[in-house]
Amino acid sequence: MIEIGQYLERKKVLIDRELAERLPQSGPTLVSDAMRHSLEAGGKRLRPILVLAAADTLGSEDSSIIEVACALEYVHTYSLIHDDLPAMDNSDLRRGKPSCHRVYGEALAILAGDALLTLAFELIANYGRQGGKGTKAVKIMAELAAAAGVTGMIGGQVLDLEAEGSDPTLEKVENIAKMKTGALLRAAILCGAIAADASSEQMRALNIYASKIGPAFQIIDDLLDYEGTTEELGKPAGADQTRLKATYPALLGPEEARRRAEILYNDALKALESLDCPAELLSGLAEKMIYRTR
């Protein structure tokens, strides 16, 4: 029986170290510093942990998967840096520290984000060059690019910006959550599964699991913003309300929003039942994602 808290802690230490080690050792230090600033601001490392947990669940013992895990976090961090820019969400705080452009200026923040996205794909290439993993690397890259691109994260950010100030509908909110947050969370699971040579049945079960926990996570995020304080969140609380962002609790009320998150959580657990291997790691992770206070 895996103790989920210990697992998360152990993996976070590993991931933090590996993320730092893979930052550029050459090129202008200013941009590496800006990349490091945003990476070291912390965060739960949820996406790389999902990569590792999916692979661990399927019994993989290939340590090179850490390249894929780091790539997912780099993509996530790049998206935070660009989302915080004055032209986008104009956010001064991120993970309790000044956002990248507040410290390094807009130009460097744009370039640091670009560099993290580029580095992510370089890591997938590194992964693929180890022991003939070319075919798997290419599949992982396709998943990651689709999740990060116009039909995923970038598309979600565009819809989010478009929706600002307009009349929010539940359909819009769900669509934005699915694209902006859900796509990369889902890709994390699928990339881990691909690296671990998942069978098509395992892939199907994990795909359902992944499609449920993403929106559930976003609902909880919205709820924490809705109810929380700046200190707890590490970013300006109530920022979504101030900017008239469409969120689940604003539309449904906090109780109904939480109920929906729990339904999604239960659906995710049910999907794991059809896996042919013990999945307490992924069920435990889902629980941590839903029943969290920050």
Next chain:
Amino acid sequence: MIEIGQYLERKKVLIDRELAERLPQSGPTLVSDAMRHSLEAGGKRLRPILVLAAADTLGSEDSSIIEVACALEYVHTYSLIHDDLPAMDNSDLRRGKPSCHRVYGEALAILAGDALLTLAFELIANYGRQGGKGTKAVKIMAELAAAAGVTGMIGGQVLDLEAEGSDPTLEKVENIAKMKTGALLRAAILCGAIAADASSEQMRALNIYASKIGPAFQIIDDLLDYEGTTEELGKPAGADQTRLKATYPALLGPEEARRRAEILYNDALKALESLDCPAELLSGLAEKMIYRTR
């Protein structure tokens, strides 16, 4: 004997069509429109043509290389969009048309650039999924990511921004040119060569060729900006001087700058002599790159 003008024209028509076809068909149309705006503003399509020309020179007949060629142009176009942003070079004109952020606003321009970079890697993944080209795709991806990243294009842009207004030296100018323009031009040749299964000797020759034509191309670019008019250039002429950018003609005078470009051009031609196949395509291309008026 290949007529180089005809080759360029034929390939440009092909590339223009394929670039348009690979733009996202789903996701928010606003971001696809912004991507299309900057792609359709034209340009010589030099990078994708170099990909195709390198592969053609080595006798490749694999048509899926067009994915790689388009990826190179997407990366180039993304870099133009981000470089033009107010926080960077703050340029209102690009290729004779209003720059992306002038038409779509800063947020969309940042996201359109991000999306083009992401799409580029998706195309490399597509290339790799066709007929077991995983290993080659992974090598191409590594080249492209290195050329686009902190030790290449992004690093060059950082150095360029840092150098602004400071005392320019020839060493700085050479380094910036090598990273900001040279790296991606070189990658175009090498990616084409990898796709065409170049031998290590062919790779060596093409690497030298590629390392020479990049800086030569940049010198001519600087010269055209130095001497040209806005109408000829499609971007504000003399912009580099106004912003105290370090350029070759500013440092060396136009005659010496041109002489250096010609030395690099001759070195590039010499490298082609050690190729074991006819290389008039690449020598013709180098000539066109150096003896151009826009």
